[in-house]
Amino acid sequence: MGFFSKDIKSLNDLFMHGLQDLYYAENQIAKSLPDMAEKATNAQLKAGFEKHLSETEGQIHRLEQVFELMETDPEGEKCPAIDGILKEGKELMGEIEGEDVMDVGLVAAAQAVEHYEITRYGALIAWATELGRNDCVPMLKANLAEEKATDQRLTAMAERRINPKAEGKPTKSQPKSTARRSKSKRIARPAAKAKRNGSKKARRRA
Numbered sequence: 001m002g003f004f005s006k007d008i009k010s011l012n013d014l015f016m017h018g019l020q021d022l023y024y025a026e027n028q029i030a031k032s033l034p035d036m037a038e039k040a041t042n043a044q045l046k047a048g049f050e051k052h053l054s055e056t057e058g059q060i061h062r063l064e065q066v067f068e069l070m071e072t073d074p075e076g077e078k079c080p081a082i083d084g085i086l087k088e089g090k091e092l093m094g095e096i097e098g099e100d101v102m103d104v105g106l107v108a109a110a111q112a113v114e115h116y117e118i119t120r121y122g123a124l125i126a127w128a129t130e131l132g133r134n135d136c137v138p139m140l141k142a143n144l145a146e147e148k149a150t151d152q153r154l155t156a157m158a159e160r161r162i163n164p165k166a167e168g169k170p171t172k173s174q175p176k177s178t179a180r181r182s183k184s185k186r187i188a189r190p191a192a193k194a195k196r197n198g199s200k201k202a203r204r205r206a
Ligand code: FE
Pocket: 026, 029, 056, 059, 117, 147
């Protein structure tokens, strides 16, 4: 772990450390996903983990392409952050009894992993850009897009559980924040604004 030793002296060093960190993380995630798929009982969740496993294998390959562009051999650097997130998820799964609760726990554990990855890819993309290494950016952005899409699918699954009838349509029982978000996506701006103002008034009245 390079954070407190002094082997990171430049932004380039920091970028390489981050790349090795994420390479380690993606490999650990690839090892954990089969276990998560096995524990999932909901067919969609199970299939989602299997899909993300094959995506993760592709992500590892993209990171190897970045190492190649940086003219270094792919190498992992042990990352205590991802180790902790995965360990916590695994311990939680060991404590849960009941299929339904297990799926809910799995969704939350998986989202913690995706959020970790999203922050790391975001930093690497910013640093590569600052270093003028635009050649590395497309691979990192492709991985980031997959993490974000996975996170959104997990959110959709969590929301459907809160309201099983919701198929992307906001209904009364859906939490206000998500209902507003999906509305504003579909409605043209002025109308969306009017709706928002309307709902604000309605809330004030309530
Ligand atoms: Fe990943």
